[in-house]
Structures are given as structure tokens and as C-alpha cells.
Amino acid sequence: MTTLTRKGPALDFTHGRVDLTHGGGGRAMAQLVEELFLAAFDNDLLRQRNDQACFAVEAGRMVMTTDGYVISPMFFPGGDIGSLAVHGTLNDVAMAGAAPMALSASFILEEGLPLADLRRIVLSMAAASMEAGVPIVTGDTKVVEKGKGDGLFISTTGIGRVPAGVEISGDRARPGDKILVSGTLGDHGVAVMSQRESLGFETTLHSDSAALHRLVAGMVAAVPGIHCLRDPTRGGLAATLNELAAQSGVGMLIREAAIPLRPEVQGACELLGLDPLYVANEGKLIAICPPETAEALLAVMRAHPLGQNAALIGEVVADDHHFVQMETAFGGRRVVDWLAGEQLPRIC
Amino acid sequence: MKYIDEYRDGATARAIAAAIRAEADPAREYALMEFCGGHTHAISRYGIEDLLPAHVRMIHGPGCPVCVLPIGRVDGAIALARHPGLILCTYGDLLRVPGSGRTSLLKVKAEGADVRMVYSAADSLKIARDNPDRPVVFFAIGFETTTPPTALVLQQAKALGLRNFSVFCNHVLTPAAIASILESPEVRALGTVPLDGFIGPAHVSTVIGSRPYEYFAEEYQKPVVIAGFEPLDVLQAILMLVRQLNQGRFEVENEFSRAVTREGNGKAQAVVAEVFELRRRFEWRGLGQVPYSALRIKAPYADWDAEKRFDLPERSVPDVKACDCGAILRGLKKPADCRLFGKACTPESPMGSCMVSAEGACAAYWTYGRFRHAQQGTA
Structure with missing residues (x-):
């Protein structure tokens, strides 16, 4: 790679920290871009060093999505803000049934952020993008004064192509459709919570953060007629099913006993008084499909490593109130509502 | 999950529910109050009312x-x-x-006040030390x-001489509240209260034991x-x-004999x-003013009593x-009887306190049970 900056001392990734010059548009910024971002994300489009990436597109439908990542702590078991920023946006592209093509990344760095942390995060993003086979083709860096950011914020944008014949949208759920999840719920949220200092509990649990586009590619190839796909991130399964029910103008009925949960997640939720249905996931999806295709879809999901614990958890029903209801394992029935505010632990 | 699933088993639930249906006299009504929000939450979350006869x-x-907790x-x-x-520092629900x-x-936190959610009283002591x-x-x-x-952190704060720490004490007592319900204005007006029996507290009773309830039974x-x-x-308590x-x-x-004794936890009682x-x-x-229904901090701990340290008009x-x-x-109305329920008052924007906590009767009804009212065409 040719370099634009004059050779000087290399960035100190052991003891150095981000300062305001790294966002100032001068040599320090060029050096940071050169020695960190370009080196880590290296690809043809980025190497052109333009303010935009220019590439040819095929005919057909495309999707575009963007997401901001502000997670605290930045590092957690099973991932970090960098891998999350790649996986989360790839997944939003994939939830249209699309094959992701490219990502952009915008960094807002807080003055004082250790360069070692930044490097670790950027390398983790590069590894996630490499693993997913989707390049980061353009980006931006800004630095804000100390106290005006929480270490580091990342925004990523993704684009992708929708295969012909695939028509996936949150408003397509119909009464009679089956509801599937791709695996155990709540792993990410509990893993992150366990790292927050105020909680002080230990767990062997890892975040499920993962890119789902390959799983989705297999699913749409086997069942092009999938009606809805969505990843249950913030607000968990409960929020996602409520969104889909409202968008499609239907109700949903799920069975508690069929919902896959790890015992560690169940245990942590019991301790903290949280409901795992509301806890975030970063490597799971919900699929809604016509009943006659459910079995084939479930088989394809289970054949993929990211879907091996997939399960059929319920049905779409006609309901003017658009309620999501659950048959409890206990034998009763209840509403699974939107979350009011944040989920807070109970007192007694 | 071990030690949890045993208490949530659907087959056992159906068997107990069948026994309740078989034994409850159809000629009378059984109006049972669960005192604790924890029970209200369980009843709503697991749909227990679906298993009970009308x-x-x-x-x-x-x-x-x-x-x-009153607005004041x-x-x-x-x-x-x-x-x-x-x-x-306070618990999240508040x-x-x-x-x-x-x-x-x-809202005052958003305005810039330093309000921190803690999971235990001990966390607030640590914040004071830091x-x-x-x-x-x-x-x-x-x-x-x-x-x-709370008593323990007050003892620790005193032992450490931690002068920047204090407690705004709002601890209340269960037996006094139950007695107050049975002595409520309706009792004087109507001569009765529409309650036939009580499901007594779980966690509270691990501390105070079962004896304090004997008086009013x-x-x-x-x-x-x-x-x-x-x-x-x-369910088992309802059958009993x-x-x-x-x-x-x-x-x-005592259905909760795996955790509750008649005498309760002597050490905890002594600290309190x-x-x-x-x-x-x-x-x-x-409930209004309830006599002898709450605790305040004793004089030797006055330096750690926020009500004495700060000017807080009652x-x-x-x-x-x-x-x-x-x-x-007081058990006189159901949540859906309130004109505000689900209209002006929802968990997103609560008017009354019953809508705030997941344990509150209104929030539990709204969150878990409102499809019943919808099916009856009342919501």
C-alpha cells in the first residue's frame, strides 16, 4: 500500500490515546487512517482513498440499512462493539432476504480513548467483515472532546441485493403462518449485563453476536416464500413479535414450553427478576412462513450451525387487537406486551 | 432449570386446579387476597386465573x-x-x-441530577466510599x-464513620397493612370487607416468620x-x-415451609x-395514614438519617x-374498573402507582391479562 503521510514515528498502540488531532483533518488523522483503518479493513475500494466508494450494480432490488452502536461495556464475552457493529448491520440487510454487498463505518471517538482499545475494536471489525465476506468500503472518523462521548460510537451502513422472487416484509404475516426462532434467546443481553460492574455476577455465557446472512441465504433458497424475517435485538422476542403483529395487523400465539432458552440465561433472569423474552439477541432471527413450508424451513435452519437450536414456537392468528399471547408452560395464557421503558429489576 | 421447573410444572398445576374445582362449593364465592406483589405477578405471568373456577x-x-409509597x-x-x-441511590422500580x-x-436524572440505580443497599455504601x-x-x-x-449498611456506615452517607428510610410493615385493610372505612360503613382469606407473603415471612399473622387470623x-x-x-395455597x-x-x-419457619430469621430481626x-x-x-406501620431510624443512628440531615418537610x-x-x-375494585385504566394510565405513562411496578395490580393486569377484557369487549 502506498502511503500519503510523511514517515514519522508510528502510532503508539500500547500507551497512546486518541487526541483531538486525530479528528482534525491533518497529518495525525491521516496517520490514524493509514496505520489503523486502511491497514485493517484493506480492500480495493477503500484503497482508492476517495470520499466515496464507487462500484457497479446489477439490475434488481437492493436494500440499505444503517445502525448506531453505543454499547457499554465495549468488550463483552463473545464480542465487542466492533464485531457487533458489523454483525448487527449485516443482519438488518439479511432480514430482507438480501445478500449483503458492502458496509460503511463511521467512528466517533472520545478524546482519551486508549489507542490499544481502538485497535482491538478495529481489528475485531476487520475480522468480522472478513469472516462474513463483506468489505467495509468507505468510512469516516471524528473525535469529540473528553466527556462528550462514551469512549467510542460506531455507525455502520450496509447495502445488499435481494434475490429475484423473494418478498420478505414485516407486514406479510398472515393468520395460520408458523413462527420459528433460530436458537436460544437472551444470550447476548445476559452476557453483556454480566459485565456491568454494578451487577457483579459471573457467567460462562457468551454473546450470540453473529452474522446471519449465510443462514438466511440457505433459508430463502429452500423456502423463497418466507413472509417475514426479523432479528430480535433490543426488546427481545417480545418487542419483535409485537412489531410484526402491528405491522401485519394480526395477533400471535406462542407456546412458552417451545421457546429455546439456555439454563444460564434462565438462571440469571430469575436472579435479576428479568423476563428472557425481553432480553436482546444479536445472532438470532425470527421467521414467519406459510404453514406448509414450516417443516422444510426448520430443517434448513437446523442444518446450519447458527440455527441448530431452531424451534417452531407458535402461530400467527387473526386478532383485531394485535395481541401477542403466550400459552404458559403452567397451562394459563397471558399477553406478551411491549416493554414499558427499560426492563428494571424487581425489588422483593 | 433445577429447583425452578418443579414449581412450574403444568401437569401438577392441572391436578391442583382440578382439586380446587372439585372442592370449591359452587353455592358460595371465595374472595381471596394475595397480599404480595410477587404473588400478583406470578398469578398474571403464569395465567393462574385461567385455571380457577369463576x-x-x-x-x-x-x-x-x-x-x-405516597407521592409526598x-x-x-x-x-x-x-x-x-x-x-x-435507589432500586430500579422507583x-x-x-x-x-x-x-x-x-426525569430529574435526565435534567442532570445524579440518580443511580443499585441492586442492593450495599452498592450505595460502596458509592459513598468511592x-x-x-x-x-x-x-x-x-x-x-x-x-x-438497610439495617446492615447503617451499622457499617456507623462503624466506618462514613459521614457522607445517609438513608432516606421508607420501610413499611406487612401485618399492620393487612390489619388496616380489615379495618378499612368500608368495614365500618358496611360492617364487612369482601375478603374470605389471605395468601400470606413469601419473602417477608422468611424474615418475620409465620407467627405475626396468627393474631389477625x-x-x-x-x-x-x-x-x-x-x-x-x-395454586396450592388457594386449595389450602x-x-x-x-x-x-x-x-x-404454611405452604412455604421450605423457607419459612414460625419464628422467622432471628438474626435479621435482631439487626432490624x-x-x-x-x-x-x-x-x-x-390506605391513608396507617398507625405503627413503618420504621424510622433510631437516635444512635441519627447522623445517618437523611430525614434529620436534610430538611425534608413531611x-x-x-x-x-x-x-x-x-x-x-383495598380489594374493592379491579384494575379494569378504574376509569383511567389503559386510557390515561398505562405503564408508559402511569397516573397511579399500581401501574408503575411490574408487581402493581394494574401493571400486571395491563401487561399480562388485558386480552381477557378485550375478549369481553370492555377494553
């Missing part, structure tokens, strides 16, 4: 510590939080409780379950069954109450007695007029 009716009592005390906490430099003028701790030059107040609420931890001739917070505990009522007994029975004493009276939302603020929280907390 003439066995559950009435949700005032045992949610967030719900019974929430205002007191908000005033503390606005004190320059002060760190106010952040959203509305005070006067639709403000709340969450911030020696700032006043730190623990906004303590709860029934007998959460009182011993005898005095008011109402059976009490102490039960755990798991759904099978609740039905049997007592069928047999004309008014006893204190060392640090706290009875208040002559305390205001409860929905004032009573009336509840929102149309709000039926009071009647709901």
Missing part, C-alpha cells in the same frame, strides 16, 4: 412496596436528588414512580424483606396461608384456603431492632382524583 376470585392486595415521599426523594452534588406534577426520579466528598443518600423502600440489608377470623412466589405455590373455608377454620398455615423503631404512623398510598399529596388505586389496593 367463583374462586383473586383480589390483589397492597403488597407492592413501590405502589404503596417520592417528592422527598426528588428534592434530595436535586440537592447540588448529592448522589441518590425511578419511574410519578411524584407531584408528573415528575419522577427518571465519593467521599459528595453526600450519598440511599432511598430505602420495601417491606420486611429489604429492611435487614384469630381476631378477624380469616384464614392465612403463607405461600412461595412460584405458580404452584400459589378453600379447604380451610370449607371446614370453617381460620388458621395460619437494633437500628430501627416504629413510626407512630405512616402514610400509605391507597407533606401529604393527594392522589390523582380519578385514580382508583386506593380502592384497588
Whole structure:
């Protein structure tokens, strides 16, 4: 790679920290871009060093999505803000049934952020993008004064192509459709919570953060007629099913006993008084499909490593109130509502 | 999950529910109050009412510590939080409780006050030690379950000479509240209260034991069954109450024998007695002034009593007029009977305290049970 900056001392990734010059548009910024971002994300489009990436597109439908990542702590078991920023946006592209093509990344760095942390995060993003086979083709860096950011914020944008014949949208759920999840719920949220200092509990649990586009590619190839796909991130399964029910103008009925949960997640939720249905996931999806295709879809999901614990958890029903209801394992029935505010632990 | 699934088993539930249906006399009604919010939550979350016959009716009592906290005390906490430099620590549920003028701790936090959510009283002590030059107040609420931890941090603060720490004490007592329900104005007006028996508290009873309930079971001739917070505990307790009522007994029975003894936890009681004493009276939302129903910090600990350290005028603020929280907390009305329920008052924007905590009767109904009203065409 040719370099634009004059050779000087290399960035100190052991003891150095981000300062305001790294966002100032001068040599320090060029050096940071050169020695960190370009080196880590290296690809043809980025190497052109333009303010935009220019590439040819095929005919057909495309999707575009963007997401901001502000997670605290930045590092957690099973991932970090960098891998999350790649996986989360790839997944939003994939939830249209699309094959992701490219990502952009915008960094807002807080003055004082250790360069070692930044490097670790950027390398983790590069590894996630490499693993997913989707390049980061353009980006931006800004630095804000100390106290005006929480270490580091990342925004990523993704684009992708929708295969012909695939028509996936949150408003397509119909009464009679089956509801599937791709695996155990709540792993990410509990893993992150366990790292927050105020909680002080230990767990062997890892975040499920993962890119789902390959799983989705297999699913749409086997069942092009999938009606809805969505990843249950913030607000968990409960929020996602409520969104889909409202968008499609239907109700949903799920069975508690069929919902896959790890015992560690169940245990942590019991301790903290949280409901795992509301806890975030970063490597799971919900699929809604016509009943006659459910079995084939479930088989394809289970054949993929990211879907091996997939399960059929319920049905779409006609309901003017658009309620999501659950048959409890206990034998009763209840509403699974939107979350009011944040989920807070109970007192007694 | 081991030690949990056993208490949530659907087959056992159906068997107990069948026994309740078989044994409950169709010629009479069984109006049973679960005192604790923990029970209300379990009943709603597991759909227990679906398993009961129509003439066995559950009435949700005032045992949610967030719900019974009067507006005046929430205002007191908000005033503390606005004190320059002060760190106010409290349990998460309290952040959203509305005070006067639709403000709340969450809102003053957004305005810049330093309000921190803690998971235990001990966390607030740590915050005080980490911030020696700032006043730190623990906004303590709860029934007998959460009182011993508060007592312990007061003892520790005194032993450490931690002068920047204090406690805004709002701890309340369960037996006094149950007696107050049985002595409520309706009792004097109507000569009766529409309650046949009580499911007694789970966690509270691990501390105080089952003995404190014996007095009013005898005095008011109402059976009490102490039960755990798991759904099978609740169903089993309902069956035990039905049997007592069928047999004309008014006893204190203990379904939660895996955790509760007659005498309770002596060590916890001793710590509480060392640090706290009875208040002559305390205001409860929905119940009004209840004599000897709350605790205050004893004189030797006055330096760590936020009510003595800061100027907090005691004032009573009336509840929102149309709000039926009071009647709901006394078992006279169901949440859906309130004109505000689900309209002006929802968990996103609560008018009354029963809508705030997941344990509050209204929030539990709204969150888990409102499809029933919808199916009946009333919501």
C-alpha cells in the first residue's frame, strides 16, 4: 500500500490515546487512517482513498440499512462493539432476504480513548467483515472532546441485493403462518449485563453476536416464500413479535414450553427478576412462513450451525387487537406486551 | 432449570386446579387476597386465573412496596436528588414512580441530577466510599424483606464513620397493612370487607416468620396461608384456603415451609431492632395514614438519617382524583374498573402507582391479562 503521510514515528498502540488531532483533518488523522483503518479493513475500494466508494450494480432490488452502536461495556464475552457493529448491520440487510454487498463505518471517538482499545475494536471489525465476506468500503472518523462521548460510537451502513422472487416484509404475516426462532434467546443481553460492574455476577455465557446472512441465504433458497424475517435485538422476542403483529395487523400465539432458552440465561433472569423474552439477541432471527413450508424451513435452519437450536414456537392468528399471547408452560395464557421503558429489576 | 421447573410444572398445576374445582362449593364465592406483589405477578405471568373456577376470585392486595409509597415521599426523594452534588441511590422500580406534577426520579436524572440505580443497599455504601466528598443518600423502600440489608449498611456506615452517607428510610410493615385493610372505612360503613382469606407473603415471612399473622387470623377470623412466589405455590395455597373455608377454620398455615419457619430469621430481626423503631404512623398510598406501620431510624443512628440531615418537610399529596388505586389496593375494585385504566394510565405513562411496578395490580393486569377484557369487549 502506498502511503500519503510523511514517515514519522508510528502510532503508539500500547500507551497512546486518541487526541483531538486525530479528528482534525491533518497529518495525525491521516496517520490514524493509514496505520489503523486502511491497514485493517484493506480492500480495493477503500484503497482508492476517495470520499466515496464507487462500484457497479446489477439490475434488481437492493436494500440499505444503517445502525448506531453505543454499547457499554465495549468488550463483552463473545464480542465487542466492533464485531457487533458489523454483525448487527449485516443482519438488518439479511432480514430482507438480501445478500449483503458492502458496509460503511463511521467512528466517533472520545478524546482519551486508549489507542490499544481502538485497535482491538478495529481489528475485531476487520475480522468480522472478513469472516462474513463483506468489505467495509468507505468510512469516516471524528473525535469529540473528553466527556462528550462514551469512549467510542460506531455507525455502520450496509447495502445488499435481494434475490429475484423473494418478498420478505414485516407486514406479510398472515393468520395460520408458523413462527420459528433460530436458537436460544437472551444470550447476548445476559452476557453483556454480566459485565456491568454494578451487577457483579459471573457467567460462562457468551454473546450470540453473529452474522446471519449465510443462514438466511440457505433459508430463502429452500423456502423463497418466507413472509417475514426479523432479528430480535433490543426488546427481545417480545418487542419483535409485537412489531410484526402491528405491522401485519394480526395477533400471535406462542407456546412458552417451545421457546429455546439456555439454563444460564434462565438462571440469571430469575436472579435479576428479568423476563428472557425481553432480553436482546444479536445472532438470532425470527421467521414467519406459510404453514406448509414450516417443516422444510426448520430443517434448513437446523442444518446450519447458527440455527441448530431452531424451534417452531407458535402461530400467527387473526386478532383485531394485535395481541401477542403466550400459552404458559403452567397451562394459563397471558399477553406478551411491549416493554414499558427499560426492563428494571424487581425489588422483593 | 433445577429447583425452578418443579414449581412450574403444568401437569401438577392441572391436578391442583382440578382439586380446587372439585372442592370449591359452587353455592358460595371465595374472595381471596394475595397480599404480595410477587404473588400478583406470578398469578398474571403464569395465567393462574385461567385455571380457577369463576367463583374462586383473586383480589390483589397492597403488597407492592413501590405502589404503596405516597407521592409526598417520592417528592422527598426528588428534592434530595436535586440537592447540588448529592448522589441518590435507589432500586430500579422507583425511578419511574410519578411524584407531584408528573415528575419522577427518571426525569430529574435526565435534567442532570445524579440518580443511580443499585441492586442492593450495599452498592450505595460502596458509592459513598468511592465519593467521599459528595453526600450519598440511599432511598430505602420495601417491606420486611429489604429492611435487614438497610439495617446492615447503617451499622457499617456507623462503624466506618462514613459521614457522607445517609438513608432516606421508607420501610413499611406487612401485618399492620393487612390489619388496616380489615379495618378499612368500608368495614365500618358496611360492617364487612369482601375478603374470605389471605395468601400470606413469601419473602417477608422468611424474615418475620409465620407467627405475626396468627393474631389477625384469630381476631378477624380469616384464614392465612403463607405461600412461595412460584405458580404452584400459589395454586396450592388457594386449595389450602378453600379447604380451610370449607371446614370453617381460620388458621395460619404454611405452604412455604421450605423457607419459612414460625419464628422467622432471628438474626435479621435482631439487626432490624437494633437500628430501627416504629413510626407512630405512616402514610400509605391507597390506605391513608396507617398507625405503627413503618420504621424510622433510631437516635444512635441519627447522623445517618437523611430525614434529620436534610430538611425534608413531611407533606401529604393527594392522589390523582380519578385514580382508583386506593380502592384497588383495598380489594374493592379491579384494575379494569378504574376509569383511567389503559386510557390515561398505562405503564408508559402511569397516573397511579399500581401501574408503575411490574408487581402493581394494574401493571400486571395491563401487561399480562388485558386480552381477557378485550375478549369481553370492555377494553
